[in-house]
Amino acid sequence: MILEVRGVAEPEQFGKLPEAMAALLTAVGTLPLCPDQQAYFAELFGPSEVQSIGRRLATHGEVRALAFLGLTPTVVRLYSAGPEVSQ
Numbered sequence: 001m002i003l004e005v006r007g008v009a010e011p012e013q014f015g016k017l018p019e020a021m022a023a024l025l026t027a028v029g030t031l032p033l034c035p036d037q038q039a040y041f042a043e044l045f046g047p048s049e050v051q052s053i054g055r056r057l058a059t060h061g062e063v064r065a066l067a068f069l070g071l072t073p074t075v076v077r078l079y080s081a082g083p084e085v086s087q
Helices: 017-029 035-045 047-060
Strands: 002-005 009-013 062-069 072-079
Touching (some): 017 035, 017 072, 035 047
C-alpha cells in the first residue's frame, strides 16, 4: 500500500492496509484541519473501516479524499503498490 499526502509528504509504502490507514490518520492529525475535517478522516479511515477501504481499493484501485488547508485542497490518497505487497 502507498500513502500519499500531496504537497505535504513523500509517498510512503506499507505492507498492510491497517498500517497504511493508521499512518494516514497520524499524518492527517498533524495538519491544521478544522475539527469537522479531522472527524471526517477519522470516520473514513478509522480501524473499523479496513474492510470497506479494502473493497474500495479492490474495485477502484485507490481511495482519495480531500483535506482543505485553508482554501487549498490537498489530496490524501491510498493505492496499491502492486501485487508483491499484501493488503
